[in-house]
Amino acid sequence: MAGPPKKRQKREEKQEGEMPQKKYYRQRAHANPFSDHGLISQRSPESPAAMDWPQHYPAFATQPGSEPDNQAKNPKTITQQVEIADIGCGFGGLLFALAPKLPTTLILGLEIRSSVTEFVQQKALALRSQNASSGLYNNVSCIRANTMKFLPNFFSKAQLSKIFLCFPDPHFKARKHKQRIVSTSLNSEYAFVMRPGGKVYTITDVEDLHLWMVEHFEAHPSFERVVGEEVEGDVCVETMRTETEEGKKVERNSGMKFVAVFRRLEDPSWP
């Protein structure tokens, strides 16, 4: 029987440093965010402090002996924190386009589908070994996560400067709107992990979803929409339009792309 076992075998036949092939890593495009998935056995970290970051960014791992005290307490530290998160990164088009443009910033993709996550991880490894001389792509990685449930397990308060929400599942049925990646209550979580002044970037080809995302971010007191020059001149917006996998697909279908950017505002003082 053709199917998964064969695909997995093909994945393993790949030589080290060789790019993974997408066709061996495809997985159904829709995942139920309310389900526990395999995330029971493949647990989210208890808290951001429990994350094994050097595993994902070995080039940024704290050098042994540099800070002996710190080292003894927690050997799993990196010299800087992840600052950019691509939520629902898919096959990682945006990640790998942004990584060389922002080589000193750590970028993390979060993806709910396990096979797709594995693809992005393999691709990051392959790109790193191909670019060993320049050291590019050391700043990009991907983890499997259900961010709708576990975002605060990965990032601490005010850690992120940018969050990307690219071509999220539109969930057309009104009954499914609670599963959308943008909602009043989820926006509070995005606000929590973002530093004031940080930005959320959204792009979709579904106008209805675009309006939904704009409406919900604009209605949230922690965000304001960014417009005009600041959006058009932003290298991230350009990259998001052209480099995401879905972005390219939409291009081929000559569909519309709707972009919106929102700024995280300072929290007001207590009443």
Added chain:
Amino acid sequence: MDHPFQCIEVVHRIDTPYLLSACGPKLSSTSLSTGEVVSTWTAPGSEDTGLRTEIPGPGKLEDDAEERPAKKQKTATSSATSLSKIIKLTASPDNRHAVAVTDDKCVRVFEIHDDGKLDELSQRVMPKRPCAVQVLPDNSTILCGDKFGDVYSLPLLPKPESSTHQPKSDGSQPPEEKSKPFKPQATTQTVHSKRNLKSLEAQMKQKNLTTKTKQPLAFEHKLLLGHVSVLTDLTYATREVDGKQRGYIITADRDEHIRVSRGPPQSHIIEGYCLGHTQFVSKVCAIPGADLLVSGGGDEWLGVWDWPNFSLRWKFESFGEDTRKALVQGGVTQAEALPATAVSGIWLVPGDLDGRPEGVVVVACERVPVLAYCPIAELRNALPGRTPKWSFEPFDHPVLDVTATGTTILLSFDTRSKSHERLRACKLHITRGECDVLSVGSVGEDTMQAAIKTANSTSSDVTDEKDLDSLLCGIANLRKRVNQDEAADHDEPAENEE
């Protein structure tokens, strides 16, 4: 078989304590000074209110969080005789009002008169089954958390004109015009997976070209915050900062989180998370004046948090084990057969420590006839090197609810046999970490004993043990099971994505 009291609460009206007790669909008010039942209210059947009854089943807490398809909804006709049962009961801090939630998702507010009589003032049917309610210290706002993860605030007393009140647009339910002409949300140019394309085709074919709008809630309410998870408990805590009181909403969910948000009107701001649990969190209890929070759930340990700093102050590692030991000492031999720890209640009650009044934290686990106790003074002094001492007291039956009046605490037991008392009054005396539980009869409060007797003798026959289990023992269902989902997830056949 008698129906146990699933919720009990003592309120004080003009110095007289009244016991509010929920027994199935019945809510009674019993004077604890005369032993008389002064008022009884019975929840209407599902038919009377025309509300649909959801029958809680084992799959209830699974992540089907969306409204289930109609076929899974049992309607009132199939269980015509069943009355709605009370699932939550609380009183306002000033004891003038009681709030009861019935399993038809209805939040009911009662006025408690000076003579202890109850009058139902309002019924508000929430969109999802409420799982935690609390009246804020302002005595005019209800916080209501539901199974769907959302927390709403409702005015305790709905304004008279609010029957026609349009819900404020708070962004949660974007106002949809009544008969918006139907417009497909996508075009064929939009890139879709097969499934989305199908759903689009279905939309195009739809004969009915007006969008269905959900009936907005017909009463004033505000969405304060939400979890993408099953919300299990919430509590409102205050602390003084720079001479001003600050209010916080602390919420717990099935996905191991304890979230600390600001209180209204800034409830959209998350202050932090108390992370560390590795199983569902089912109960949280804030200790006023100490900035401590006790949490428990499916883990074998209890957490004591310094919640303003989001740090785990102390972990009571052996909670589950000690509970089982207490059972063995209490003569229960099959203690090994007990279910995994599932904390079903954490309460703060008055007790006395070496003769001085002192708050005591009391913890119960589902289906386990043991209570764990720890005085606040112990918790407050807990340091990494100095662990507080907990005491364990075995009983004949699991404890369902705990309430208190003066220094007497009242316990409600999950007993299914007629010969056992369902309520018991006792006092907590703690000396040097050892806990004595004294029955009230021995300290001479006879009127209270009479009231307890009255309550215990009220007959309320039930026959269906399963119904009782689903009403009283739902916590263990929060535990996640490794299911087929997991296997199926890993290598689902790839749909043509490109």
